[in-house]
Amino acid sequence: MKIAIDACGYKSGGISRYISNLALGLDSSSNFKTTILRDYQDIKESIVPDVGSTLYVNRSNNNKLYTVDWYERNIQQILTNLDISLFHGTAYAFPNLDHIPCVVTIHDLIFYHLKESYGSLFKFYDYWVEKAKAENKQVITVSNFSKRELVEMAGFNEDLISVIPLGIDLNKYKLTSKENKEYIGYTPYLLHVGKICKNKNQIILIDSIARLNTKGYKLNVILIDHTYNKREHQIIMNHAKKLGVSDQIFILNKVSDQQLQSFYSLAEVFTFPSLFEGFGLPPLEAMACGTPVVCSNKASLPEVVGDGAICVNPVDIEEISESIIRILSDTNFKNDLIRKGEKQVQKFTWETCVNSTINLYRDIVAINS
Template sequence: MRAADPAGLRLTLFVNREAAASDGPWTEIPSVVVPVRATNRLEWVRGEQQLLPGLAARAGCDIVHSLASTAPLRGRFVRVTTIHDLNYAKVPDTHFGLRGLGMRALVPAAARRSHRVIVDAASTVEDLVTELGTPREKIDVIPLGVRPPNAGRAVTKAATLRAQLGLGDRRVLLSASAKRPHKNLLRLLDAHALLPPATRPVLILPGYPTPHEADLRARATALGTLADVRLVGWVGNAEMEGLYAVADAFVFPSLYEGFGLPVLEAMARGVPVACADRSSLPEVAGDAALLFDPENVSAMRDALVRLLGDTALCARLTAAGRTRAQEFSWARTADLTLGVYRRALAQRPA
C-alpha cells in the first residue's frame, strides 16, 4: 500500500500467478504479480520472504498488509499482518509436515516484526498475548464480514439437491466445515445418533476432504447412522446457498475457531444455529445462537433436540440471527482496516 495524501490511500495488490490468471476483484485495482505458484507451499514462502520485499520497494509501498498470518521479515516498509488464528499451536492437526513447521516459525516472527497485528476476534488477542507474548496494545480486533444471502448469485434448487443427495422429504441438519479433528465432527455424529431414529434428520457435512473423513465414515458406520449422513465434498457457491436453503437447522461444534464465519452465513440466511461455546464462537454468535459444551455429547444432543423441536426458539433464533449477521459487513471491516493503516503509518519513524 502507498500513502497518497491525507485524504486517502492508494492500494497496490500483490497477487500470485493463479490469482493473476483468474477473474477476481484484484483486476479492478493496480496489481503486481509475484511469480510463484500459490499451490506450492515452498514457492509461497519464497515469494513472501524473498520476492515481495523488493517488489514492494519498487512499487513505493509505505505499508505492506499481509492477510494470511505470515509476513515478509525484511523490508523498509511498515508491516500490518492479519493473524486469523493460532491453529498451529492450539490445534496442531490443522497444519502438519512442512506447513506446520513453517507456521510455527513464521507466525511468531510476523507477530514480533509487525507494527500492527489484526485479529478477527477478541479471543485471538488472548491467544497472541498468552502463546506469543505479543503486546496487547499493538493488536486490533476487526471482525470479518458476511456475504448477504443470494446477492446476485445462482442457487441450486432445493428439488435438485434433494434428488442428488437422496433426501426425500426428510428434515436437514447442516454443518459446514473442513473435515479436521478439531472441528469435532466425531462427537457431532455421536450426538446425531442419539436423536430418535423416527425423527432423526439427515446430517449433511460439506467441506473439503481430508484423511479424517475415513474416521467420520467409520464412526457413522459403527453407530448405524451412515444412511442418515451425507459426507459431501467441496461444494460451489450455488450448491452451498442451496444447502443453506434446505437446512432446517445449522450446527457448528468446533473446538477452536479464529472467527467462525459459517455461523454468520447460516444466520444471514435465516437458519437457526447451535454452536460450541469455545474460543471466538460466543462473541460471534452473541445471543442469536444456542450454545453448548462441544465436549459433552449429551449437551450437544440436547441442543439439537431443542433446535429441531422448539418452534418458538427457532423463530427467535432466526430473527435474532438475521439481525446479528447484519452487524458484520465487509464495508465495516474495510473502514476499520483503514484506521489500522493510519495508526501504523503514525508509528513510522520520522
C-alpha cells in the same frame, strides 16, 4: 495512498474471503491504489478478485506450500522497488521491508493448540508470529479471544493489536425459498460447512445423529467441504457405517455460492461443533439465511454468535442432541432463536471490516511519515 496486500497461497476458505473483501473494499475507494500479490498457481481456483494492479509470484518446483526462506527472498525482492505507502500481510507472513510500513493479520493461534496436527507448518506460522512480536509490528486480529491469546500466550504488546472482526455479505447470504425441489432428496437435514478435519469435530455429529435416531428424530447430515481429503472423509464414513447411519451422511465438495445459500436456508439446524476457531464465519452465514444454529462454546465462537445460537460443549453428544431436539420440537423457541441470529449477524459486515482496516492504514502511515 498506495497499498500492497498479500493474496498468495489462499484460494478458498475464510482467509480468502477476508482478502477478497478487503481487496474489493480498497478498490472501491478513490483514495487508494491497490497492488495485489497473487500466485500463478492459484489463478484458476482462487476466489480473490482481479482488482487493482497485480504482481504475480510463482512457487518453484510446483510446491504446495511456501517456505520462510522463499517468502522472505521473493516477496522482498518484488516489493523492493515498488512505490507503496504500506504493506499488509493478510495471513501471518510479511517480508523484511525497512523502508515500508507494515501491518500483519494474525487470525489466531490454533497451531499452538494443535501442534501435532500442523507438523512442519507449525514452524512456519510460529516463525511469523515470533517475528511480528520481536519487531513490534502493528497486528490485526479477528476476535477479542485471539487478542487475549496473542497477549497471554505469545507475549504481544496489547497496544499494538487491533481487533477487526470479519464480516459476511448480507446480500449474498439471506433466506431463500423453503420449497426448492433441487434439495428435496436431502431433507430433512442438519448442515455443517467447513473443512473435514479433527479440529472441526464433525465426527460428533455422526454420534449425535445416531442418538437422535433412538429418540425418534431421523435426519440426514450434509457436510459441505470445499476442500477434499479422502482420508478424513473416509474416517467420517467408516464411523457412520459402524453406527449404522452411513445412509444418512452426505459429503459434498463442489457447491456453488448460490447452492450454499439454499443449503443453509433449507437446513433444519446448522451445527458447528468446532474445537477451536479464531472467528468462525459459517454460523453467521447460517443465521443470515434464517437457520437456527447449534454452536460450540469454545474459543471465539461464543463471542461471535452471541445469543443468536445455542452454545454447547462440542464433545457432549447428549447436550448437542438435546439442543437439536429442542429446536425441532419447540417452534416458538426456534423462531425466537432465528430472530436473535438475524439481529446478531448485523454486527458483522465486510463494510465495517474494510473501513476499520482503512482507518488503521491511515494511522500507521501517519505515524511513519
